[in-house]
Amino acid sequence: MAFHGFREELGPAQYPRGKTAVTADIIEAGFIFAAIILFISFMAILPGIRGLRNRLFSFVRITVSIFLGVAIMLSAYGQSWETAEVTNALTAYKTFLNKEIHADISVKIGLNNVNITLKAEDGILASNDTSEIGYADEKIDYNERFHFWGGQGRIGFGRFSGRINRQFRAAQWRGLPLPILWISEYFTLDGEDILWGRSYRLAGFYAWIMVWTAFPMWLLANILFFMVIRNGAYFLMLTGGSLLTANILYAGIRYGTQPMVIPINSNDFLMFHKGPTFYLCMSAGLIAFLSGLVVLFMDFNYPIEIASFFGVDPLQDFEDTFVYDDKSDKPSGNGFGASSISESKPVFKQRNKSRFDKPRRQPKSNRNGAAGGGDSVQEVAEKPGEKDAMVLSDMRGEDNRAVDVEA
Numbered sequence: 001m002a003f004h005g006f007r008e009e010l011g012p013a014q015y016p017r018g019k020t021a022v023t024a025d026i027i028e029a030g031f032i033f034a035a036i037i038l039f040i041s042f043m044a045i046l047p048g049i050r051g052l053r054n055r056l057f058s059f060v061r062i063t064v065s066i067f068l069g070v071a072i073m074l075s076a077y078g079q080s081w082e083t084a085e086v087t088n089a090l091t092a093y094k095t096f097l098n099k100e101i102h103a104d105i106s107v108k109i110g111l112n113n114v115n116i117t118l119k120a121e122d123g124i125l126a127s128n129d130t131s132e133i134g135y136a137d138e139k140i141d142y143n144e145r146f147h148f149w150g151g152q153g154r155i156g157f158g159r160f161s162g163r164i165n166r167q168f169r170a171a172q173w174r175g176l177p178l179p180i181l182w183i184s185e186y187f188t189l190d191g192e193d194i195l196w197g198r199s200y201r202l203a204g205f206y207a208w209i210m211v212w213t214a215f216p217m218w219l220l221a222n223i224l225f226f227m228v229i230r231n232g233a234y235f236l237m238l239t240g241g242s243l244l245t246a247n248i249l250y251a252g253i254r255y256g257t258q259p260m261v262i263p264i265n266s267n268d269f270l271m272f273h274k275g276p277t278f279y280l281c282m283s284a285g286l287i288a289f290l291s292g293l294v295v296l297f298m299d300f301n302y303p304i305e306i307a308s309f310f311g312v313d314p315l316q317d318f319e320d321t322f323v324y325d326d327k328s329d330k331p332s333g334n335g336f337g338a339s340s341i342s343e344s345k346p347v348f349k350q351r352n353k354s355r356f357d358k359p360r361r362q363p364k365s366n367r368n369g370a371a372g373g374g375d376s377v378q379e380v381a382e383k384p385g386e387k388d389a390m391v392l393s394d395m396r397g398e399d400n401r402a403v404d405v406e407a
Contacts, residue, residue, distance in 0.1 A: 022143035027077045035070035039063070057309050061225075064291060068218055068239065071284035075243065076211045078277030081204075081250060082109040084262070084270040091264050092178045093140070099125065103140060105179055107262075107270060110277070111204035111211075111250075112149040114164075114187060116180045118142040142177060146184050148201045155190060164188055164197060183262055183270070196260045203253035207246040211281065214242035214288075221292070225310050229303075233296040240289025247282045 042062045049055045085106040093101045103120040120140035146164050153162030157169040165188045171181060187197035217239040224232035251274075262270040298306040307314035 031073045072215050075281035079108045079110040079115050080275035080277040082272045083275040084272045086268045089264045089268040111208045113145050113147045115145050116183050144180050203250045207250040210242050210246035214239045230299045233292045236292030237289050240285045243281050243285030
């Protein structure tokens with residue numbers, strides 16, 4: 001009986017298709033949500049780190065690394081490299097409808113596509129005139145995306161034309177509102193110095209390459225900071241340089257011959273300017289480059305402090321050298337007096353060189369080993385003058401021996 005309640009016709013309930021307007025970009029929201037999850041996860045384990053200083057260092061490293069990672073992804077998939085918007089603009093709505101509407105129009109351009117939004121108040125097409133057809137139930141809330149990645153294609157709208165040209169022709173067949181078609185048509189024109197679509201496609205193409213070049217650089221920097229701090233600083237600077245290069249390429253190529261201005265009516269114009277994604281990419285590039293520069297400076301001048309900041313062993317990037325004097329035998333004190341131990345005075349010298357550098361020590365020659373022991377090690381003098389003097393003395397000794405042989 002419960003199934004038949006409030007039903008005039010027996011059968012399952014039929015609901016109309018719920019069409020909802022696009023309120024946010026799913027890909028951008030996904031990257032932001034993933035970054036927040038990672039940040040909260042790291043913050044949850046932060047109290048387990050001993051010492052307030054170590055917790056502070058870990059917080060700074062985690063925050064900067066996660067910010068750079070999500071900034072790179074948002075720069076690649078963000079839709080706001082350039083934006084333009086007009087509010088309450090008077091414009092035509094559709095073909096065969098002589099009534100104009102007041103609507104908000106916005107355009108957002110990414111590296112690979114352009115988003116066009118048209119939104120008006122509900123019931124704006126309602127009519128009180130009995131002689132005029134009204135559309136009181138129609139909701140004007142459109143968001144259309146046109147892609148221009150790929151090749152430029154031929155002029156026109158055929159199968160060999162560009163992607164955005166084919167999508168524009170499909171939008172005409174679908175009967176999209178006139179403001180959306182009017183704006184998207186500007187990206188399909190390619191000729192007689194009207195090259196806005198070509199310039200945006202090329203700018204997005206090269207900026208896309210540089211942004212994705214920064215992504216593996218960022219990964220390698222995070223790995224190398226726990227191995228060789230200096231190399232990690234180099235890769236972090238390369239990450240920032242790649243992002244800044246993407247900004248330079250996009251700003252230099254995008255306009256073509258002149259800036260694109262789209263008129264909606266005699267008073268409202270779509271004036272394009274740099275959007276939040278452009279400035280996010282630039283900010284991430286500056287932060288990465290300056291952070292790498294600071295880490296590199298600290299590694300050259302304060303290696304112990306920067307190793308403590310990254311939580312790595314400071315001895316792994318240094319080379320400790322022990323030079324021993326001549327051996328002296330003493331009784332071992334075991335009661336027999338037959339064996340002896342070798343005691344020497346250690347001379348400790350710390351060299352601020354990477355452990356990957358080639359060591360500058362060589363064994364003594366056989367000629368000198370007869371007097372001082374063949375198995376002892378001699379460190380080569382680091383001063384050029386002393387090294388030249390040693391070489392010169394060796395050459396003189398060989399000349400004297402040659403004279404004795406001839407005599």
